[in-house]
Structures are given as structure tokens and as C-alpha cells.
Amino acid sequence: MEELAYVEGEFVPLKEARVSVTDRGFVFADGVYEVIAVYHGRAFRLDEHLARLAASANAIHLLLPVDHGQLENIIKTGLGQSGFQEAQVYLQATRGAAPRSHAFPSEVKSNLVVTFRPLHPVSDEIRKKGVAVITTEEIRWNRCDIKSIALLPNVLAKQKAIEEDAFEAIWVTTEGIVYEGAASNLFMVRDGEVCTPPKSGKILSGITREVVLQCARDLALPVSETPLRIEEVLKADEVFLTSTTMEVLGVVKMDGRAVGEGMVGPITLQLNEALRKEIGR
Ligand SMILES: Cc1ncc(COP(=O)(O)O)c(C=O)c1O
Structure with a gap:
């Protein structure tokens, strides 16, 4: 090989x-x-x-x-x-x-x-334990829907996350709107509802995001694509990231505070399993 x-x-x-x-x-x-x-x-x-x-x-x-x-x-x-x-x-x-x-x-x-x-998938150990993320001020342009190779803000954000012992950095505007990660889309679960920011020029419309939304609908989970505020995300029952290389990855800590129960949540696990099934098809 x-x-x-x-x-x-x-x-x-x-x-x-x-x-x-x-x-x-x-x-x-x-x-x-x-x-x-x-x-x-x-x-x-x-x-x-x-x-x-x-x-x-x-x-x-x-x-x-x-x-x-x-x-x-x-x-x-x-x-x-x-x-x-x-x-x-x-x-x-x-x-x-x-x-x-x-x-x-x-x-x-x-x-x-x-x-x-x-392919270097996220290890089973990390996937089981979940990951920590930090928030960082949104400094990107208004065409994040274009998968451009101009990734300097993302590079700096990810580096900041690594230096703070976190796996990913989450873009948050000064007004408190949460968009996505430096290299992932963001979801939260609130009272059983799977929520993610809507498609716009402020996020990359992830292929994994689409598959996971479809998996949620197939599992009859309520789904919402509406703007998210940081206060809601910090109070969510579960938070997870999606991307081609991360698949569905549970977030257990955000800016040093536990998310939900501080463990990968049941809906995150359910959606990860559903995505794995799609991959295995
Ligand atoms: C900024 C950003 N958002 C979202 C994603 C997830 O996209 P996909 O699921 O298509 O890999 C990526 C992937 O690299 C990304 O860089």
C-alpha cells in the first residue's frame, strides 16, 4: 500500500x-x-x-x-x-x-x-469518552458555505483549541450566535430535539450534517435547523460534532464546563450508530 x-x-x-x-x-x-x-x-x-x-x-x-x-x-x-x-x-x-x-x-x-x-479515524477511546471544545470569536467571512482552501482562521482556532487541551474550537459571534466548529458542524440536543444551525453563508453545509439530520428524521427524533445561542448550547443535554473524519463525536466539556451529564449522551450514541449503519450499507 x-x-x-x-x-x-x-x-x-x-x-x-x-x-x-x-x-x-x-x-x-x-x-x-x-x-x-x-x-x-x-x-x-x-x-x-x-x-x-x-x-x-x-x-x-x-x-x-x-x-x-x-x-x-x-x-x-x-x-x-x-x-x-x-x-x-x-x-x-x-x-x-x-x-x-x-x-x-x-x-x-x-x-x-x-x-x-x-484514513485516521478518531480512536474508540476518544469517541467513548467524548471531547472538550473551546469557543472562539467568529472572525471568518460570509461565504463559509464555499469549501475554500483559505483556512487561516480555522488553522488558528484549531491551534488555540489544542493549546488549551481541547479537540475543537467552536465559532461564536460577539452577539452570542454559535455557528460550527473550525472543521466540523455543531449539534445540540435539548429535551429530545436535535438542533443545529441552519444552512447559510456562515456554515459549511456538511455532508455528514445532512446524513445525520436524515438519520435523526428516520429515527423519528424531532429536528430543528434554527440559529443557536451560546447560552442554549451551554445548557444543552447533549452536544456533538459531525464531519467526514469525526463522524458523530460527543462533546463533554465546553470552555471547561461539563456539557449535560459530562458524558457522551444517548442521542449522540444513537446517531453515531445510525451513521455507522449508513456507512456500512
Ligand atoms: C468548517 C467546516 N464545517 C463543517 C465541516 C464538516 O463537513 P463534512 O461533514 O462534509 O466533512 C467541515 C469539514 O471539514 C469544515 O471544515
Whole structure:
């Protein structure tokens, strides 16, 4: 098994993969990306991820160099060549190499890179115990629905969380509105109702978020997608995060205070199990 990259139309060992230092992804973070989990050799919710990549590219007026079918083939071939059954596929499309000037180059040749690496799921121990999170002031832009590679606020927030012995940082505005995590969507459970902030330019519409909302509906749990305030989240019975790599991950501490009973809650466990079933289908 080998870590691989698809770059300039070819598969090469990841260590040997190179892009130009003039690539606008490197110079301006002018690009978009996706992270896809592969279980038992199959990419989970591939169509949804490719559709979101196309929507992100469209939102920044970037023409992807390949279409949906070609991307599927690249992923299938890369997975086959890498030999990984459990993998993390990272796709990044940038506005390509060009002299440094903010406006789009007159001749754009967008650059697609895909990497194939082993999946590193959250350990069973962490999943069982749940994680601590911190809140941090929302400093991002109003197009968080675009999966942009410009992630400096997220990088700084996650680093702050790690330095404070927490797993994730949660964006909260100065008005007390809670949006999501640095790399995850946020849910809370209140009196049996599963609540998460609505889709908007302030959150990335997570693929896992959608699957978990559907799982909740299938389990006949009441669901609400309405703005959340930090006071409500701090008083919630349960809080959990969702993402492709975290799946459904219970939050047991927020800014040093216990969430609910201070343990991963029953609805979190139920939804994690439902998501695992979807993955296993
Ligand atoms: C800011 C942000 N929100 C939410 C998510 C979750 O999205 P998904 O479930 O599609 O992985 C991510 C994933 O990286 C993210 O970076």
C-alpha cells in the first residue's frame, strides 16, 4: 500500500508530487477542496462530495479541469493503485500557475490535485469518552458555505483549541450566535430535539450534517435547523460534532464546563450508530 497523488494528470508517489510555486493556491489560497472518507474500498457519499466541489468551484468562478465522471475514475483508479481500503481522499482545485496578480489570469489552466492516504479515524477511546471544545470569536467571512482552501482562521482556532487541551474550537459571534466548529458542524440536543444551525453563508453545509439530520428524521427524533445561542448550547443535554473524519463525536466539556451529564449522551450514541449503519450499507 502506498500514499499516492494525482497531479498534472498522473499518479505518482505522494512524496514525489510537486506543483509550481506560482500556483495560485499557494500564492493566494485561490482554490477549493473536498475531503472524502473511503470505507471498505468505497467512497462514502461520493456524489454529494463531488457536487459540493462543483458548487464551491462555481462560486469562485473556477472551471474544474475534469467532469464528475472523470473525477470518479481518478478516485477509483487512485484507490486501486494505492491499495487502501480505508482511505482519506483529498481533492484540491486551484486557479493554477500564473504570474502573481490578484485578478484572474487571462489564460486560466486550473490545477487539480488528488491525494490518497490512509484514513485516521478518531480512536474508540476518544469517541467513548467524548471531547472538550473551546469557543472562539467568529472572525471568518460570509461565504463559509464555499469549501475554500483559505483556512487561516480555522488553522488558528484549531491551534488555540489544542493549546488549551481541547479537540475543537467552536465559532461564536460577539452577539452570542454559535455557528460550527473550525472543521466540523455543531449539534445540540435539548429535551429530545436535535438542533443545529441552519444552512447559510456562515456554515459549511456538511455532508455528514445532512446524513445525520436524515438519520435523526428516520429515527423519528424531532429536528430543528434554527440559529443557536451560546447560552442554549451551554445548557444543552447533549452536544456533538459531525464531519467526514469525526463522524458523530460527543462533546463533554465546553470552555471547561461539563456539557449535560459530562458524558457522551444517548442521542449522540444513537446517531453515531445510525451513521455507522449508513456507512456500512
Ligand atoms: C468548517 C467546516 N464545517 C463543517 C465541516 C464538516 O463537513 P463534512 O461533514 O462534509 O466533512 C467541515 C469539514 O471539514 C469544515 O471544515
